[in-house]
Amino acid sequence: MEELKNIIRDIPDFPKKGIIFKDITTLLQDARSYQRTIDLIAHRYIGKRIDKVVGVEARGFVIGSALAYKLCAGAVLVRKPGKLPYETFSKTYDLEYGSDTLEIHKDAIKPGERILVADDLLATGGTMAAVVDLIQSMGGEIVECCFMAELDFLEGHKRLPEGKVFSLLHF
Amino acid sequence: MEELKNIIRDIPDFPKKGIIFKDITTLLQDARSYQRTIDLIAHRYIGKRIDKVVGVEARGFVIGSALAYKLCAGAVLVRKPGKLPYETFSKTYDLEYGSDTLEIHKDAIKPGERILVADDLLATGGTMAAVVDLIQSMGGEIVECCFMAELDFLEGHKRLPEGKVFSLLHF
Numbered sequence: 079m080e081e082l083k084n085i086i087r088d089i090p091d092f093p094k095k096g097i098i099f100k101d102i103t104t105l106l107q108d109a110r111s112y113q114r115t116i117d118l119i120a121h122r123y124i125g126k127r128i129d130k131v132v133g134v135e136a137r138g139f140v141i142g143s144a145l146a147y148k149l150c151a152g153a154v155l156v157r158k159p160g161k162l163p164y165e166t167f168s169k170t171y172d173l174e175y176g177s178d179t180l181e182i183h184k185d186a187i188k189p190g191e192r193i194l195v196a197d198d199l200l201a202t203g204g205t206m207a208a209v210v211d212l213i214q215s216m217g218g219e220i221v222e223c224c225f226m227a228e229l230d231f232l233e234g235h236k237r238l239p240e241g242k243v244f245s246l247l248h249f
Numbered sequence: 250m251e252e253l254k255n256i257i258r259d260i261p262d263f264p265k266k267g268i269i270f271k272d273i274t275t276l277l278q279d280a281r282s283y284q285r286t287i288d289l290i291a292h293r294y295i296g297k298r299i300d301k302v303v304g305v306e307a308r309g310f311v312i313g314s315a316l317a318y319k320l321c322a323g324a325v326l327v328r329k330p331g332k333l334p335y336e337t338f339s340k341t342y343d344l345e346y347g348s349d350t351l352e353i354h355k356d357a358i359k360p361g362e363r364i365l366v367a368d369d370l371l372a373t374g375g376t377m378a379a380v381v382d383l384i385q386s387m388g389g390e391i392v393e394c395c396f397m398a399e400l401d402f403l404e405g406h407k408r409l410p411e412g413k414v415f416s417l418l419h420f
Contacts, residue, residue, distance in 0.1 A: 103325075106317075
């Protein structure tokens, strides 16, 4: 795991001063590290009957779609407003300053389906908490929320369903 | 192939009046159709020594990252301005009205690397032509530009390197 952690690049002052951004693109573009990351996460869910993997726009699509492929599950996209062409459910949630909205197609999840939610990074957990609400309101069963990496000091897992959070790498 | 084509949904008047949008999310969220689509495209490149698969924001990430995983290649992201945290090369290109800009990390592609570019849909080909320019200016060798589907009547392939375009489904 240290090897995978070390390949993630720190970008100081992005997107604003004082924040050290974890740049996962260095991991994604390294073929063996990328494959290993997906395999290590997917391994946890083999035999768990995942119906759909939900990826959150946009970096979550990278993780989510590879996991969906590997687990032979459907790939579902949660997107910013106005991007999904069919009828949607939406959820607005608070950010540090202002708010944000996410959308999901109304037919993307059927009641009782077993859902894995995927994103690249767990920070404050606000976005993922909104996604979990959306999925549960549609009757989807959250198997787990999985992340390539987690910023432990932000304690984002506290905003997500207890015992249903997995992060491969911890910072 | 007809089976895969039929699962793609037509959305009339999206994103604007008079356009019939091809909604691929119905294919992505169907586990078997999604896996079959990725397998059919990937099959073409097995043994072709693909170093990196470049996906174009945002739906291209879905196809590109699953292909990268399957082909054991690196996954590279081409994004809208301001989204990539490290130093970038950028390319501005004309749209029907106005223009758009795409960015790629400067270290994402090394000279001589063999590149597969992936997106969901080939329409006019303007975006993909800009991506091809970016990659070639970095010294990357385009093996092919691949798409889940192509709108044949728009003749987008004419704007891309001759003989280096593959679309799984044709409309």
